[in-house]
Amino acid sequence: MTTDINLSINTLQKAYASGETSPEQLIKSLLVEAKSLTAVWIHLLTETEIAPYLANLKNMSPETHPLYGVPFAIKDNIDLAGIPTTAACAEFAYTPEKSAFVVEELIAAGAIPLGKTNLDQFATGLVGTRSPYGATPNSFNPKYISGGSSSGSAVATAKGIVSFALGTDTAGSGRVPACFNNLVGLKPSKGLLSTSGVVPACRSLDCVSIFALTADDANTVFQVAAKYDEDDRYARKNIAENIKPVVLNNKFTFAIPKAEQLAFFGCDSYERAFIQAVTALEKLGGTKVELDFTPLLDAAKLLYEGPWVAERYIATQDILEEQPEVMMDVTRTIISQGDKHSAVDTFYALYRLQSLKKLADKLIGQVDVLVTPTAGRHFTLDEIAQEPMLYNSQLGYYTNFMNLLDYTAIAVPTKFTSKGLPFGVTLFSDAFTDQKLLTYAKRIQDDAQLSLGATGWTLPKTTLSTESDAFIDVVVCGAHLSGMALNWQLTDRKAVLIEQTQSAAKYQMYSIAGEIERPAMIRNGVFDQQKGTSFEVEVWRLPIEAFGSFVAGIAQPLGIGKVELADGRWLTGFIAEGHAAAGNNISSFGSWRAYKAQTA
Numbered sequence: 001m002t003t004d005i006n007l008s009i010n011t012l013q014k015a016y017a018s019g020e021t022s023p024e025q026l027i028k029s030l031l032v033e034a035k036s037l038t039a040v041w042i043h044l045l046t047e048t049e050i051a052p053y054l055a056n057l058k059n060m061s062p063e064t065h066p067l068y069g070v071p072f073a074i075k076d077n078i079d080l081a082g083i084p085t086t087a088a089c090a091e092f093a094y095t096p097e098k099s100a101f102v103v104e105e106l107i108a109a110g111a112i113p114l115g116k117t118n119l120d121q122f123a124t125g126l127v128g129t130r131s132p133y134g135a136t137p138n139s140f141n142p143k144y145i146s147g148g149s150s151s152g153s154a155v156a157t158a159k160g161i162v163s164f165a166l167g168t169d170t171a172g173s174g175r176v177p178a179c180f181n182n183l184v185g186l187k188p189s190k191g192l193l194s195t196s197g198v199v200p201a202c203r204s205l206d207c208v209s210i211f212a213l214t215a216d217d218a219n220t221v222f223q224v225a226a227k228y229d230e231d232d233r234y235a236r237k238n239i240a241e242n243i244k245p246v247v248l249n250n251k252f253t254f255a256i257p258k259a260e261q262l263a264f265f266g267c268d269s270y271e272r273a274f275i276q277a278v279t280a281l282e283k284l285g286g287t288k289v290e291l292d293f294t295p296l297l298d299a300a301k302l303l304y305e306g307p308w309v310a311e312r313y314i315a316t317q318d319i320l321e322e323q324p325e326v327m328m329d330v331t332r333t334i335i336s337q338g339d340k341h342s343a344v345d346t347f348y349a350l351y352r353l354q355s356l357k358k359l360a361d362k363l364i365g366q367v368d369v370l371v372t373p374t375a376g377r378h379f380t381l382d383e384i385a386q387e388p389m390l391y392n393s394q395l396g397y398y399t400n401f402m403n404l405l406d407y408t409a410i411a412v413p414t415k416f417t418s419k420g421l422p423f424g425v426t427l428f429s430d431a432f433t434d435q436k437l438l439t440y441a442k443r444i445q446d447d448a449q450l451s452l453g454a455t456g457w458t459l460p461k462t463t464l465s466t467e468s469d470a471f472i473d474v475v476v477c478g479a480h481l482s483g484m485a486l487n488w489q490l491t492d493r494k495a496v497l498i499e500q501t502q503s504a505a506k507y508q509m510y511s512i513a514g515e516i517e518r519p520a521m522i523r524n525g526v527f528d529q530q531k532g533t534s535f536e537v538e539v540w541r542l543p544i545e546a547f548g549s550f551v552a553g554i555a556q557p558l559g560i561g562k563v564e565l566a567d568g569r570w571l572t573g574f575i576a577e578g579h580a581a582a583g584n585n586i587s588s589f590g591s592w593r594a595y596k597a598q599t600a
Contacts, residue, residue, distance in 0.1 A: 023069035039134030044115040068110035073165035076116035079197035088121040091326040100197025117152025123201040126395040139454035147177030158453035172399025174209025175411040179374035182422035185411035189431040191236030194229035202311035205403040213452040215442040247498040253367040257293040267377035273423035277414040295359035300400035306349040313338025372398040412441040475573025478519035478592040493546035499539040504564040506532035510583035520576030536591035
């Protein structure tokens with residue numbers, strides 16, 4: 001651990017606000033500590049190189065710049081202006097005049113780059129050992145691999161040198177190192193984070209990924225970085241529902257592979273950890289479903305056995321053909337296979353992939369989220385040295401299919417094994433479900449209460465704002481409650497239950513006769529001598545475009561106004577005209593549900 005200051009973003013901002021430290025003081029200290037890490041940095045910025053970024057903060061404010069003074073690291077296949085980009089191959093190096101689009105967005109939000117990090121050469125590998133700059137040791141046990149290809153970025157974050165780091169994730173490089181270093185690793189939807197200024201691995205599949213100490217931090221960085229880049233040919237515009245954090249139902253369904261499809265490659269501790277993670281998800285309100293993952297696993301085989309390796313060949317063609325000796329043997333062996341596939345092979349593979357995607361999408365549609373181990377086993381450095389190809393392939397068992405099938409994924413830590421090594425699961429779903437997955441990841445992380453990375457820092461209690469112009473939260477107390485007669489009026493409008501709570505103890509409830517019996521909740525007046533009662537209510541998040549039609553269907557004497565909740569909040573909800581008090585007072589039941597159960 002480098003400093004007593006917890007570098008999770010919210011905590012760091014509080015330290016700045018209190019005067020506990022300043023960006024200048026913190027960065028100076030972190031640069032000293034960063035030099036002690038083995039094989040993490042390819043280029044650590046000097047104080048002179050970092051000075052302009054600190055100077056930029058004079059025109060910024062923590063209130064307006066969400067990453068004000070937040071230190072971060074950049075995988076060295078992503079451009080930072082004026083600093084060589086090597087992709088872990090010195091002979092390939094070039095010095096860009098401008099930073100990658102995503103780096104520019106982060107710096108514009110106040111983030112401070114500390115340096116360029118080590119990686120498996122040309123981002124080819126999941127092990128963190130395929131670099132002429134050295135094998136990056138695991139942040140918990142140096143005898144074990146750190147995971148790749150984004151090894152340096154993961155370890156810099158886990159060691160508390162930076163608050164977050166950028167990696168890339170084509171086949172699992174942002175998830176496997178996150179798992180092995182007790183981090184959250186977000187592989188966003190393809191095209192949401194620009195790949196302009198990124199050395200390609202497979203250009204049609206590449207994603208810039210985010211390593212963070214917490215799911216909240218990953219979300220903060222994601223919201224800054226996910227800006228549309230006109231110059232990125234693979235860029236996609238985000239959708240409204242995926243821009244801001246969301247709140248989801250407490251009850252959810254999740255799918256895991258059938259038992260015979262789970263692979264742990266002889267690692268009993270990871271198998272036990274996955275069983276425990278599934279149990280924890282069930283305790284959080286999840287209902288487990290076992291599905292046949294065959295389409296996903298078959299798609300995974302296409303990544304290296306199919307023609308997509310040709311994209312790696314294209315990205316490195318000049319150096320592969322002119323200076324092949326400068327590549328590491330294992331890297332050259334893999335990439336050199338890229339010119340072996342014909343156009344016919346490519347189209348056959350594309351047809352095969354499309355068939356598999358249709359089958360896989362049917363699985364995705366059956367549950368709220370799908371869950372696998374992030375990796376089936378954690379290998380030692382010695383084991384990888386003995387079987388570099390086989391074990392690397394096994395590390396991609398749960399990751400290689402993700403980008404081919406255009407899914408979004410997040411790795412989240414769940415526990416430590418008996419050997420003191422981290423374990424975690426990956427959650428995934430359709431493209432443009434980043435916010436949904438981040439919400440589930442936060443629930444898991446809050447439940448697990450693990451320390452952050454390898455720092456020993458405790459998980460801070462934070463809540464990201466879920467406010468959005470696209471939704472409105474509505475308090476319901478009667479026939480619109482979940483399972484009740486008019487609940488369909490909410491669900492048909494794609495409303496989501498976000499909270500079950502109580503009203504303030506300042507209301508009376510009356511039953512209103514009609515074709516469908518309904519309650520009227522009336523707030524006690526200033527001079528009302530009746531004692532107020534607290535009632536069961538639910539808060540439903542309703543798309544704003546559906547709010548008008550919902551309100552239009554409300555019959556008198558009910559209407560929409562503001563309802564006070566037990567915790568003092570005032571939210572939009574059902575109120576009633578005073579003459580509704582002519583009905584039967586049912587306040588003693590404490591809820592509409594209890595009244596209906598008694599009178600059924």
